[in-house]
Amino acid sequence: MTDVMNREALSRNEHMTFKANMGVGRHGWLRLTPAYGVRLVRERLASMPEGTIVTDPFSGTGTTPLAAAELGLIGQSVDVNPFLVWLGNVKTQNYDVSTPPLLVDAGAEALAFSRRSSEDDGLWQPSLFKIEKWWTPGALHTLRTLRSYIDKQDGEIRDLLDVAFCRTLIDVSAAAFNHQSMSFKAEAPTALFDMDDAERAREVFLREVASIAESAQFDLAGSATIKQGDSRTGVESLAKADIVLTSPPYCNRMSYIRELRPYMYWMRHLDVASDAGDLDWKAIGGTWGTATSKLNSWAAEHPTPVDKDMLPICEAIAADGAKNGPLLAAYVHKYHYDMWQHFQAITPQLKSGGVVSYIVGNSTFYGHEVPVHKWYAEMFRALGYEDVQIETIRKRNSNKALFEYDVTGRRP
Structure with missing residues (x-):
């Protein structure tokens, strides 16, 4: 009863989410709705001595490797998404003192190029489905001209211009962020070309360039590296860590690929819709596009330590979810199967005495709670972790059953 009362008393604590990252230097360089906040990470790392190795x-x-580097620690990460690997490395790099002013100059040149370009220049644009839903013709023209200019640059300037471009394309789009995931504003973009739209997009880009130039001028006290890799099979190249601090995908069908589509198409990481589904299938918890159809035929090859508790809940979801029940039951099963693979892979990459801290939320499907936090703790205990604890951090939204937790443990 006490735990329930404590959980009910928690506020949504939005200072612990990505909203707290906005305007915090490099942490605000790009929005990703489900991301956790830098304040929470800094609290976890504040007492760590210089040279501590932090793995995400x-x-x-x-967020984690950058916060570690800011505090004089050594951050290291892997991600299956090449766009996020690029972004993480750009955010955690120390830039030459000449780069910020050169970036501002390049931004001004990009705008001049954009203003000289006509609608008939035949510039490239991505094959994003119904692209006219995202941008007005004027804004789209500006994005095409900026993309053309940036493609001719290289090195640090190219990378930082690309960050400004990504910020601009989402700022001038019809995307809305009034829900957990990205959606569209109620008013559709006009189909008529408006020079004012084009100019407004250019002004946004110039503002973003100036903001990035300002935060790029400060060196980081530590260091960080982000590598391409699968968290189940690609962590062997990491140095043994003192702490694993992360917020993995939640068991809620939130697709990071879906959230990142506009960036990834413009940055040429995606070309056709099937590319997104193929990449999402490689990610834990991914169910975008073709990943959904593949889930229908998925079957576990090995048991997990939580099968006794998990499988009955999966059966209840399948029974009560009508047509989608079996699919979502398979989703919940595969999510925990994949996380069990991950926990087995990451444990040898943690020093003896090292700690894990996993920020994760529970879920509900058709009235059945999926207590992810409890099953994480059970898997940690199965691997021999000591002092396994679950701390309730915050209430996630208006659904009184959903909370965010920090699941911790120490490797012997």
Whole structure:
């Protein structure tokens, strides 16, 4: 009863989410709705001595490795998404003193190029489905001209211009962030070309360039590296860590690929819709596009330590979920199967006495709770972790059953 009362008393604590990252230097360089906040990470790392090795096996936008580097620690991460690997490395790099002013100059040149370009220049744009839903013709023209200019640059300037471009394309889009995942604003973009739209997009880009130039001028006290890799099979190259601090994908069908589509198409990481589904299938918890159809035929090859508790809940979800029940039951099963593979892979990459801290939320499907936090703790105990604890951090939204937890443990 006490635990329930404590959980009910928790506020949503939005200072612990990505909203707290906005405007915090490099942490605000790109928005990813489900990401966790830098304040929470800094609290966990504040007492760590210089030289501490911090691993995040689900890098995302690079919050953990960047915070580690800011505090004089050594951050290291892997991510299955090449766009996020690029972004994390750009955010955690120390830039030459000449780079910020050169970036500002390049931003001005990009705008001049954009203004000289006509609608008939035949510039490239991505094959994003119904692209006209995302941008007005004027804004789209500006994005095409900026993309053309940036493609001719290289090195640090190219990378930072690309960050400004990504920020701009989402700022001037019809995307809305009034829900957990990205959606569209109620008013559709006009189909008529408006020069004012084009100019507004250019002004946004110039503002973003200036903001990035300002935060790029400060060196990081530590260091960080983000590598391409699967958290189940690609962590062997990491140095043994003192702490694993991460927020993995939640068991809620939130697709990071879906959230990142506009960036990834413009940055040429995606070309056709099937590319997104193929990449999401490689990610834990991914169910975008073709990943859904593949889930229908998936079957576990090995048991997990939580099967006794998990499988009955999966059966209840399958029974009560009508047509989608069996699919979502398979999703819940595969999610925990994949996380068990991950926990087995990451444990040897943690020093004796090292700690794990996994920020994760529970889920509900058709009235059945999926207590992810409890099953994480059970898997840690199965691997021999000591002092396994679950701390309730915050209430996630208006659904009184959903909370965010920190699951911790220490390797003997």
